[in-house]
Amino acid sequence: xxxxxxxxxxxxxxxxxxxxxxxxxxxxxxxxxxxxxxxxxxxxxxxxxxxxxxxxxxxxxxxxxxxxxxxxxxxxxxxxxxxxxxxxxxxxxxxxxxxxxxxxxxxxxxxxxxxxxxxxxxxxxxxxxxxxxxxxxxxxxxxxxxxxxxxxxxxxxxxxxxxxxxxxxxxxxxxxxxxxxxxxxxxxxxxxxxxxxxxxxxxxxxxxxxxxxxxxxxxxxxxxxxxxxxxxxxxxxxxxxxxxxxxxxxxxxxxxxxxxxxxxxxxxxxxxxxxxxxxxxxxxxxxxxxxxxxxxxxxxxxxxxxxxxxxxxxxxxxxxxxxxxxxxxx
Amino acid sequence: xxxxxxxxxxxxxxxxxxxxxxxxxxxxxxxxxxxxxxxxxxxxxxxxxxxxxxxxxxxxxxxxxxxxxxxxxxxxxxxxxxxxxxxxxxxxxxxxxxxxxxxxxxxxxxxxxxxxxxxxxxxxxxxxxxxxxxxxxxxxxxxxxxxxxxxxxxxxxxxxxxxxxxxxxxxxxxxxxxxxxxxxxxxxxxxxxxxxxxxxxxxxxxxxxxxxxxxxxxxxxxxxxxxxxxxxxxxxxxxxxxxxxxxxxxxxxxxxxxxxxxxxxxxxxxxxxxxxxxxxxxxxxxxxxxxxxxxxxxxxxxxxxxxxxxxxxxxxxxxxxxxxxxxxxxxxxxxxxxxxxxxx
Numbered sequence: 251x252x253x254x255x256x257x258x259x260x261x262x263x264x265x266x267x268x269x270x271x272x273x274x275x276x277x278x279x280x281x282x283x284x285x286x287x288x289x290x291x292x293x294x295x296x297x298x299x300x301x302x303x304x305x306x307x308x309x310x311x312x313x314x315x316x317x318x319x320x321x322x323x324x325x326x327x328x329x330x331x332x333x334x335x336x337x338x339x340x341x342x343x344x345x346x347x348x349x350x351x352x353x354x355x356x357x358x359x360x361x362x363x364x365x366x367x368x369x370x371x372x373x374x375x376x377x378x379x380x381x382x383x384x385x386x387x388x389x390x391x392x393x394x395x396x397x398x399x400x401x402x403x404x405x406x407x408x409x410x411x412x413x414x415x416x417x418x419x420x421x422x423x424x425x426x427x428x429x430x431x432x433x434x435x436x437x438x439x440x441x442x443x444x445x446x447x448x449x450x451x452x453x454x455x456x457x458x459x460x461x462x463x464x465x466x467x468x469x470x471x472x473x474x475x476x477x478x479x480x481x482x483x484x485x486x487x488x489x490x491x492x493x494x495x496x497x498x499x500x501x502x503x504x505x506x507x508x509x510x511x512x513x514x515x516x517x518x519x520x521x522x523x524x525x526x527x528x529x530x531x532x533x534x535x536x537x538x539x540x541x542x543x544x545x546x547x548x549x550x551x552x553x554x555x556x557x558x559x560x561x562x563x564x565x566x567x568x569x570x571x572x573x574x575x576x577x578x579x580x
Numbered sequence: 581x582x583x584x585x586x587x588x589x590x591x592x593x594x595x596x597x598x599x600x601x602x603x604x605x606x607x608x609x610x611x612x613x614x615x616x617x618x619x620x621x622x623x624x625x626x627x628x629x630x631x632x633x634x635x636x637x638x639x640x641x642x643x644x645x646x647x648x649x650x651x652x653x654x655x656x657x658x659x660x661x662x663x664x665x666x667x668x669x670x671x672x673x674x675x676x677x678x679x680x681x682x683x684x685x686x687x688x689x690x691x692x693x694x695x696x697x698x699x700x701x702x703x704x705x706x707x708x709x710x711x712x713x714x715x716x717x718x719x720x721x722x723x724x725x726x727x728x729x730x731x732x733x734x735x736x737x738x739x740x741x742x743x744x745x746x747x748x749x750x751x752x753x754x755x756x757x758x759x760x761x762x763x764x765x766x767x768x769x770x771x772x773x774x775x776x777x778x779x780x781x782x783x784x785x786x787x788x789x790x791x792x793x794x795x796x797x798x799x800x801x802x803x804x805x806x807x808x809x810x811x812x813x814x815x816x817x818x819x820x821x822x823x824x825x826x827x828x829x830x831x832x833x834x835x836x837x838x839x840x841x842x843x844x845x846x847x848x849x850x851x852x853x854x855x856x857x858x859x860x861x862x863x864x865x866x867x868x869x870x871x872x873x874x875x876x877x878x879x880x881x882x883x884x885x886x887x888x889x890x891x892x893x894x895x896x897x898x899x900x901x902x903x904x905x906x907x908x909x910x911x912x913x914x915x916x917x918x919x920x921x922x923x924x
Contacts, residue, residue, distance in 0.1 A: 310825055338830075345827040353825070358818040361837050362917060363844070372836075376828045407916045408819075423826070 254286025256325060257431060257463055258307075263320030265302055265311065265487075274534045276302040276315065278487040281561070284431070284463055291466040291478035291495075293510065297531050299487035301354065304435045304467040308345050309333050324348065326430045347377050350424035352417075354436040359420050360408035366419060367404035370426065377427055385426075392422035396452055414445030421452065425460070432456075435467045450476060471514040475499060480567070483507045486532050486542040489561055493568035503570045505547050541573065549574070596908075600901050607897040608668065608890070612661055615886050623677065668894075674887040678880065684891045687876060692895070694767040695860035695872030698788040702795035703853055709796075710803020711843060717804070718811035718842075719834070729804055737801030742863040745794040749867065752790070759790065765869040791870045795861070799853075803846070810842040817841070844915055848907045855903025859896040 261281045267274035276299035284290050294300040305311040307322060322333040326348050336344065345351075353359060360369055367386070374385035390400035396418040403411065403419060411419065417437065424432055434453075438446040450473065456462060457477075466477060474481050474495070481498040483491040483506060491504040502508045509527035529546035532538055538545055540555040547554065553573055561571040623645050630641040655663075667674065673684035717726040736744070752759045768774065768784050814820065815838055823837045860874030862881075869875070873892060880888035912918050 308825060310821065342827045342829065345825055347827060351825045353818060353822055359822040361819045361823070361841070363840050363915060364836065372823075372828055372832065373826045376826065376832070409917050420822070 254288065254463075256283050257286050258284035258325075259321070259323045260307070261321045261323070263303065263306070263322065264318040265299070265306055266316050266318055267302075268314050268316060269535065272535050275537060276487050276534060277306070280320070280484070280487070280489050282482055282489065282492060284465060286430075286463055287457075287461045289457060289464045289466065289477050289479045290482065291468060291474035291480070292482045292484060293468060293471055293474055294484035295469060295531050297534070298484050299534070300467045300469075300484050301435055303484075304351070304433055304465070307333070307433055307465070308349050308351055309336070309341055310345075310351070324431070343377065346373065346424070346429065347427045348429055349431045349433065350427070350429040351433040352420050352424050352435065352437050354439065357413050357416060357440055358408075359416060362408055364407075365404070366406050366408065366411075370404065370423060373423060373426055379427075388426060389422070392425050393419070395425075395455075396422045397448070398422070414441055414448060417441060417445070417449060418452065421449070421456075425456070425462075428460075429462065431463045431465065433465045433467070436469070437466070438470070438473060439468075453477060471510050483510065486537060487534060488542065489569075489571065490543065491570045491572075492561070493565075493570075497565065497568045501565075501568070503564060503568075503575050504543075504572045505549070506543050509546075596905060600905060603901055604894075604897055608665070608894055609661070611890050611893045612664060613657075615889055616657065618884065664890075673891040673894075676880075676888050677885045678883040678888075684887045687888060688873070688891055688895065691871060691873045691876040692858070694788075694870065695865070695874060696857065697784070698791050698870065698872060699795060699857045699860060700854075701788075702792045703799070703850070703857060705792075706796045706800045707803055707846075707850055710800045711807045711846065713800075714804040714807025714809075715811050715834075715839065715842070718808045718815065721808075721812070730808070733801035733804040735801070736797050737799075737805065739798070741794055741798035741861065742867060744798050745790070745864050745867045748790055748794055748797075767871050788870065791861075791864050791868050791872075794864050794868075806846055806849070807842065810845055811838060814838045814842040844911075847914060848911060851903050851907035851910060852900070855900040855906075856896070858899035859892075 260283075263277055263280045264275070265277035267276055278299075280303060282290070292300050292303070302311055302315055306315070306317060311317075317334060320334075324331040324333065331344060331348070333341070333344075360366065364372075367389075370389040371382060371385055374382075374388075379385050386404070389404065393400040393403055398415060398418055403415070408416060421437075437453075438449050441449065453464070454477065457464065464477070466474065468474060478495050480492070480494050482489055483498070483504065485506045491498065491502065491507045493501075498507060499511065502511055506527070509525075512525045513527060515524055527546055532542055532545070538555075540553075540557055541547070541550070541559055544550045544554045551574065557573065559571045559573045559575075561569045562575065563569050564575055626645050627638065627641040630636060630644060631638060636644075664674075671685065673688075676682045676684055676687060713729055717723075717729050720726055767787050768780070774780055820833060820837050823833050828837070858873065860872045860877070862874040862878035864870070865872045865875035866878050873895070876888065877892045879885070880892065
């Protein structure tokens with residue numbers, strides 16, 4: 251795949267939640283890059299810190315989440331944006347214009363007492379689009395693009411739309427200002443299988459026609475298989491494997507990634523081939539010593555209980571954080 | 581059933597109106613009988629007085645009383661009830677017992693405006709101040725203003741309003757002597773011609789200031805706490821987070837995304853309070869000798885003045901029922917989600 255320029259660099263990002271029992275280490279030392287026009291999928295179980303990380307990319311994580319260290323650096327249109335050092339006003343102008351984010355909670359993403367039309371206008375106004383006609387023309391165009399009836403949707407309140415419609419309206423709205431990057435957090439999880447299909451096709455269309463760089467945050471590996479160029483697997487707030495979609499599905503090295511693939515049903519496979527990963531995700535306040543995956547790993551060694559593996563390159567664009575990467579690579 | 585009748589039966593407004601009239605009818609009937617079950621009867625007292633004073637027979641004394649109070653005492657109670665209902669339907673509430681010759685309706689017209697004036701302004705001020713303070717401390721929670729206002733609100737909303745009234749009276753009237761409460765009895769300044777003169781308007785404000793202060797202090801805490809609560813809940817809603825992600829200005833989010841949604845549940849309470857306003861507060865108005873409808877009610881209760889009591893209860897009933905109705909209509913205007921219920 252021809253790669254565009256680097257648009258986002260996340261380096262050594264660590265985020266803690268302050269809690270009474272102590273810091274919850276939701277994101278630990280995460281580094282990855284995003285290239286123009288690329289689809290990057292961040293995969294992890296619930297509670298693995300992936301949503302926290304997604305939110306922090308536009309500095310929207312809750313006040314109790316503290317970025318301990320690391321950099322989030324965007325290079326967009328020849329300008330550099332260091333998210334951590336931006337002021338509130340700069341951030342406000344930056345959000346949605348450069349990086350839009352479609353949330354998990356799309357079912358409740360719109361103000362219930364204001365019509366959708368007004369919310370499109372609100373979005374435009376916030377970013378200095380003065381001409382109402384122009385905002386509405388663009389909104390209608392985008393709503394048609396997501397296969398909705400613009401007149402009907404714009405005059406609706408959110409309770410008059412179905413879940414799938416709301417998700418599509420939010421996607422249309424996210425494109426209103428032509429963002430360069432779109433972050434989608436579990437954008438299909440609350441939807442039925444047919445609506446999920448519609449959304450996935452829509453996202454493919456956006457990718458092909460608009461050349462926006464995507465970051466998908468999801469637990470759904472089959473979604474990643476379909477949409478992603480590269481996949482990052484996160485376990486206990488840490489990147490455990492990163493590689494192209496082909497690398498991950500054909501030559502996964504980390505036992506966690508392998509477990510995830512084994513737990514994903516395929517169209518041709520039967521249910522007997524499915525195995526879930528035993529155990530539960532670790533307590534992010536009291537993480538186990540050594541490799542954080544050791545309690546659930548099938549073949550841990552003594553070293554695994556003492557030493558936390560670093561993310562190392564094991565091939566072109568293929569990185570893994572496992573002490574036994576050499577052995578398990580057969 | 582013909583189509584138009586069926587449509588009529590389904591009409592929301594008509595159904596509501598019928599239900600309202602049924603409720604009023606029921607309440608009037610119940611008050612009529614309940615008032616008469618209360619011990620003590622001013623007419624009995626009058627009859628006994630006349631008998632002992634002038635030595636006339638019970639029959640004669642009763643006739644005198646009946647003509648004086650313009651009331652039928654001998655017929656069975658249900659005949660009296662039918663009679664009362666008939667007169668009430670045309671707006672005739674009879675005459676006051678305690679001040680013979682005064683039509684009840686005139687008393688209501690004299691007393692009621694003062695209550696509407698004082699309580700109405702208090703509810704308005706209290707609501708406006710309360711929601712702003714509640715919203716402010718929701719945004720600055722944990723700050724010193726939050727601590728001060730939240731404790732103030734919890735304390736004032738749990739102290740009964742008459743105690744607040746008495747404390748104000750003692751503090752401003754007796755201790756500090758800022759307010760000359762002996763001059764401040766009543767509702768209007770003495771010797772000033774009623775009208776839109778500055779002097780008169782200032783006078784009626786000065787007379788109402790203590791009752792109003794009492795109402796505001798005892799209700800504002802509720803508004804502050806409720807508004808703080810609903811604002812904090814709304815701030816956690818997904819659409820507020822999405823609005824931030826959309827890069828909306830903070831002021832727009834506060835007013836249109838958080839404010840509008842947080843205030844919705846408070847409107848019902850507000851309109852219901854406006855409904856209760858007609859009843860005034862017998863205790864507060866008695867403490868400050870403020871001659872509003874509550875004062876009239878407590879006097880009529882003490883003197884067993886049935887016609888006045890019944891008329892005031894009727895006023896309260898009607899206003900509460902209408903406030904309820906208004907709350908429903910208003911809510912459907914404010915919240916698009918429940919529109920379908922009204923226009924079904």
